[in-house]
Amino acid sequence: xxxxxxxxxxxxxxxxxxxxxxxxxxxxxxxxxxxxxxxxxxxxxxxxxxxxxxxxxxxxxxxxxxxxxxxxxxxxxxxxxxxxxxxxxxxxxxxxxxxxxxxxxxxxxxxxxxxxxxxxxxxxxxxxxxxxxxxxxxxxxxxxxxxxxxxxxxxxxxxxxxxxxxxxxxxxxxxxxxxxxxxxxxxxxxxxxxxxxxxxxxxxxxxxxxxxxxxxxxxxxxxxxxxxxxxxxxxxxxxx
Amino acid sequence: xxxxxxxxxxxxxxxxxxxxxxxxxxxxxxxxxxxxxxxxxxxxxxxxxxxxxxxxxxxxxxxxxxxxxxxxxxxxxxxxxxxxxxxxxxxxxxxxxxxxxxxxxxxxxxxxxxxxxxxxxxxxxxxxxxxxxxxxxxxxxxxxxxxxxxxxxxxxxxxxxxxxxxxxxxxxxxxxxxxxxxxxxxxxxxxxxxxxxxxxxxxxxxxxxxxxxxxxxxxxxxxxxxxxxxxxxxxxxxxxxxxxxxxxxxxxxxxxxxxxxxxxxxxxxxxxxxxxxxxxxxxxxxxxxxxxxxxxxxxxxxxxx
Ligand SMILES: Nc1ncnc2c1ncn2[C@@H]1O[C@H](COP(=O)(O)OP(=O)(O)OP(=O)(O)O)[C@@H](O)[C@H]1O
Ligand SMILES: [Mg+2]
Numbered sequence: 311x312x313x314x315x316x317x318x319x320x321x322x323x324x325x326x327x328x329x330x331x332x333x334x335x336x337x338x339x340x341x342x343x344x345x346x347x348x349x350x351x352x353x354x355x356x357x358x359x360x361x362x363x364x365x366x367x368x369x370x371x372x373x374x375x376x377x378x379x380x381x382x383x384x385x386x387x388x389x390x391x392x393x394x395x396x397x398x399x400x401x402x403x404x405x406x407x408x409x410x411x412x413x414x415x416x417x418x419x420x421x422x423x424x425x426x427x428x429x430x431x432x433x434x435x436x437x438x439x440x441x442x443x444x445x446x447x448x449x450x451x452x453x454x455x456x457x458x459x460x461x462x463x464x465x466x467x468x469x470x471x472x473x474x475x476x477x478x479x480x481x482x483x484x485x486x487x488x489x490x491x492x493x494x495x496x497x498x499x500x501x502x503x504x505x506x507x508x509x510x511x512x513x514x515x516x517x518x519x520x521x522x523x524x525x526x527x528x529x530x531x532x533x534x535x536x537x538x539x540x541x542x543x544x545x546x547x548x549x550x
Numbered sequence: 551x552x553x554x555x556x557x558x559x560x561x562x563x564x565x566x567x568x569x570x571x572x573x574x575x576x577x578x579x580x581x582x583x584x585x586x587x588x589x590x591x592x593x594x595x596x597x598x599x600x601x602x603x604x605x606x607x608x609x610x611x612x613x614x615x616x617x618x619x620x621x622x623x624x625x626x627x628x629x630x631x632x633x634x635x636x637x638x639x640x641x642x643x644x645x646x647x648x649x650x651x652x653x654x655x656x657x658x659x660x661x662x663x664x665x666x667x668x669x670x671x672x673x674x675x676x677x678x679x680x681x682x683x684x685x686x687x688x689x690x691x692x693x694x695x696x697x698x699x700x701x702x703x704x705x706x707x708x709x710x711x712x713x714x715x716x717x718x719x720x721x722x723x724x725x726x727x728x729x730x731x732x733x734x735x736x737x738x739x740x741x742x743x744x745x746x747x748x749x750x751x752x753x754x755x756x757x758x759x760x761x762x763x764x765x766x767x768x769x770x771x772x773x774x775x776x777x778x779x780x781x782x783x784x785x786x787x788x789x790x791x792x793x794x795x796x797x798x799x800x801x802x803x804x805x806x807x808x809x810x811x812x813x814x815x816x817x818x819x820x821x822x823x824x825x826x827x828x829x830x831x832x833x834x835x836x837x838x839x840x841x842x843x844x845x846x847x848x849x850x851x852x853x854x855x
């Protein structure tokens with residue numbers, strides 16, 4: 311279980327994450343949504359240890375991990391798929407999957423991870439993860455590396471971004487499968503209705519604060535009524 | 551016949567177990583240590599100077615020649631001339647490589663001049679690894695000259711793995727025949743106070759000739775690297791020069807790619823990038839469970855592969 315307690319991240323007098331409390335129960339499926347710049351990626355990076363909070367604490371299975379490094383958290387079972395994954399000159403898709411799995415993996419195994427994100431292993435496994443890959447391809451490989459880690463907590467940052475309709479359909483099935491099999495807790499940052507509808511719980515994050523939380527039926531209608539075309543009231547709190 | 555040091559270094563620079571198989575010429579401490587010819591590949595010592603002539607018969611398919619050079623005595627200065635005559639339609643792999651084991655006070659140096667005459671439609675892959683170990687100073691100054699006839703292709707893969715204090719390399723490729731092609735991949739790692747200088751001239755003189763030069767390097771500590779790849783298009787040709795360097799610590803890297811077009815249908819491109827390892831890359835590998843040091847090592851390994 312992940313417990314975020316009074317977590318803050320302040321940069322140059324801006325409250326990017328502002329006193330957030332959040333519980334992610336084991337084997338749950340949670341979606342965080344909210345306006346651009348609301349603090350979603352910042353929150354995920356705090357959980358992964360990529361950024362250091364300016365206040366509050368993070369507990370993982372009862373252990374205070376606030377001071378642990380990225381590596382330590384990864385080894386405790388937390389994984390994170392970047393919103394904008396980096397590219398590597400000279401690193402093959404197979405290399406990344408093997409690092410993620412922590413062992414040599416068979417062709418079949420590699421294939422299964424890539425299939426789950428709608429990629430054909432034969433075409434990709436020996437390719438470099440460099441600028442020769444398209445945006446959607448890099449993004450799907452990123453997601454595959456998180457799957458290959460088989461962690462207890464999987465955080466995906468806008469997994470749908472740049473992904474075509476066919477792969478997206480495959481991806482939502484994959485998330486659903488993981489959830490159905492109770493393999494892990496899934497925390498997805500997303501703007502996609504189809505993903506939001508899969509969630510047990512939706513969290514709305516705006517201006518660095520949680521402004522709503524609940525089931526799809528409770529929160530989704532509120533989001534829809536709040537987002538009037540051309541005027542995002544979540545962002546400016548009715549000031550327009 | 552070969553001692554343990556020689557065997558170990560042979561494996562590092564030429565991937566050879568003992569004297570390997572196929573055509574082989576091992577030069578050790580300035581002398582011929584071992585030679586084996588095959589039906590299609592004949593190696594002969596030069597009579598006017600130090601070095602060998604390697605003749606590869608036309609039509610030779612899927613054969614390899616290993617010609618490693620070892621320096622194990624301290625203070626040895628070695629200079630050789632190797633000429634390769636590759637017959638029409640031949641397909642060969644040439645594995646060169648130089649390993650210096652200098653455990654003395656003296657300065658060990660090997661200067662090699664390799665000249666390739668690649669016949670019509672022949673295809674050559676040349677792999678060269680440079681490696682040094684020991685306390686004494688180690689210098690390697692290779693020169694490579696290539697003449698390509700019509701439809702001939704050569705891939706030059708050169709790697710300076712570790713331990714070479716001083717290197718000055720020069721590579722010249724002349725695409726004389728139509729549709730000839732050269733691919734150069736240079737990988738270099740320097741550390742400590744090492745210095746590496748690499749200069750290249752590629753002349754695309756015939757229609758349809760192509761060149762691809764990819765230089766990847768890592769400069770650590772206080773080492774210094776200078777790259778000066780030049781490509782000249784004198785016909786309807788295509789050339790791409792790419793220099794990529796990762797810089798660490800107090801190292802310095804200078805890259806001066808130069809392209810010259812003397813023909814309206816010549817198309818040449820150059821790219822050069824020097825920078826530290828992207829922090830995001832290290833972070834990404836850390837999220838996969840690696841520690842920062844291992845992540846950095848992995849990134850460098852891939853980069854220099
Ligand atoms: N290191 C930083 N320095 C200054 N501002 C920052 C820093 N990191 C994040 N921000 C700002 O904090 C806000 C939240 O950023 P964050 O990336 O968390 O948003 P997000 O909710 O993920 O948005 P999106 O939906 O666009 O991905 C943004 O306004 C961003 O510009
Ligand atoms: Mg974001």
